[in-house]
Amino acid sequence: MACLKQIFVGCVVLTSVPLLLLYFEQIPSFHPKTTISKFMSKYQAIKMNWFVKSQAVNTSSSTNQVLFHTSSTNQSREAHFKSLIDENKVSNTTLLKTNANAKERIKAKSKTGKKYLIYYCSRGFCGGFGDRQAGIVSVFLLANITKRKFGLIFSKPCNIRQYLYPNEVQWDIPSKEYSKLNKQFFTFTKRKYLNIVETSNFDELFKGDAIFLKTNYIMFDYIKRNTNYKSQLKWLQNVTYSQYFAEIYRLLFKPNDYITRTLEETVKPSKTNGTMLICAQIRIGRNPSMPGDKRRNSRKSVEIVWDFLHRYNDTRLYRIFVSTDSESVRKESQQLFANQSVMNPPGKIVHIDFTHKASPSVCQGMQKVILDQYVLMHCDVLVHSRSAFGENAARLMKGKSEIYVFKEGVISPSDIVYRKYAYSFTNWTGAPQ
Structure with missing residues (x-):
């Protein structure tokens, strides 16, 4: 039995090491003597070599099917993402193309409801513009899974409304809508709060009718790992943060x-x-x-x-x-x-x-x-x-x-x-x- 275990461990090591070496191959860096074409061709060759070989490894594994889109998941992206569509999602670019009603549903949801989740930055530490963008799309995702109306207060040092207008989601909510409601204020501007994001039941944490949340973190992956909202987050299974950010930011803002x-x-x-x-x-x-x-x-x-x-x-x-x-x-x-x-x-x-x-x-x-x-x-x-x-x-x-x-x-x-x-x-x- 001990021999069998040793053989098994040896096989795992022998099959894993080449993949690790392949993935961590040195990425070329630019220096004045390197031409752009050679620089890119070398990099793309390394990455394509990794990508193609990784798809050939154990295509029967469900983990590889999700990560590399192999075997049964190697179908058209439209068909693949259609299976992820449910009643509690906002979509990335591809999802919106495959389901014309997806964007309308999220827009409609943002207009209804008597409870609010509002990103705010009016004083104190908020982070730079890029960090605030990360916080805004994170709070929007929380509003979506908790079925709250999303709002935005961004007045430090100047009101964002002077430069960016609501696009397809009306986030500029008149204060009279929530002025008489029970309010709670949260500040998640330290890394220690990310554990709360990953584990909390926000329907219990957010007791007020109007929640004001300040954050400068990318909370996307932490929200995705929150098992309390597994069904609501199914649509994010194969969506990267870059995809999510781009789609939601365009949904929220126009110059x-x-x-x-x-x-x-x-x-x-x-x-x-x-x-x-x-x-x-x-x-x-x-x-x-x-x-x-x-x-x-x-x-x-x-x-x-x-x-x-x-x-x-x-x-x-x-x-x-x-x-x-x-x-x-x-x-x-x-x-x-x-x-x-x-x-x-x-x-x-x-x-x-x-x-x-x-x-x-x-x-x-x-x-x-x-x-x-x-x-x-x-x-x-x-x-x-x-x-x-x-x-x-x-x-x-x-x-x-x-x-x-x-x-x-x-x-x-x-x-x-x-x-x-x-x-x-x-x-x-x-x-x-």
Whole structure:
């Protein structure tokens, strides 16, 4: 019997090690002597090799069927996702295409009910714009599974309603609707609260009729693991956070007239006649423009981003846009790419959580933050920093774009697209779908 156990353990090790080695193969990094085509072809070859071989391993296993869409799950995504549709879901992009009533049901649900779950940020610590976006879509999911009407109060330092309008969900709820209701306030801005999200029965925790919740965390995976709402969350089984975020954010928001007009007048014309928009989102962290932030990237490390962008120095084919938290980086980018720059949105550089008092300059700076992100969404090639702001822009991009991450002097393919989407799409090609 002992011999059989040893043989079994040996087989498990022998079959597991090649997969682990394959998965953790070194991902190529960009350096000035590497051409873009070689860089991408090597990376895609590694990932496709991993993806194809993983599908060939034990296709009878139910775990592999879910993770890699093999065997019975390797059918059309529409047929697969139709089986997940129930009465208590909001959908991602593919789900909405396969069920025309899905979006209407979630919109209808958000308009009814006498109980509320409201994301709020009016004072105190809320996080930057990217962190708040994560909190908003997290609270929206909680509102959905607890069958509460979703609302949004975002007034620090300036009211979000000035820049973003409700799109298909009316989240701008008049205070008179809930002013006389029993209220509870929750602040989940520390990691220790994520255990509450993963284990709580929110129908018991939320005793008030109007719940106000502040958070700056991505709670998606913690909510998915909450067994109290297993049936309500079935639709999320094969949905990644990037898919969920993109669909829900578009469902909630549309830009104001100024942002829409600016995009129409500057970004879209720059992409006519096959011209590509090449972008970089460079977060330095603590610097003279952002003294309260922690360090993210050294000022010297930005040189590799310039090297990357210089490979697109043909004014006939490429336009360039740089978003940054450093005034010196912004000025340098304007000097280096003066003939290719798409635009330079007006406004001072601000971190919206470090500014407590609204003023015309602060509010213009907040509008610049939002406009910058909308420009990044339209890029054909994007280098983003390890920053929720840049990562969310990557999640919101449409079409087949090249997305990279810049961190500590190295540019590599971004895991926002490649690692998460590699097992999320049946027909993965190495580019976002």
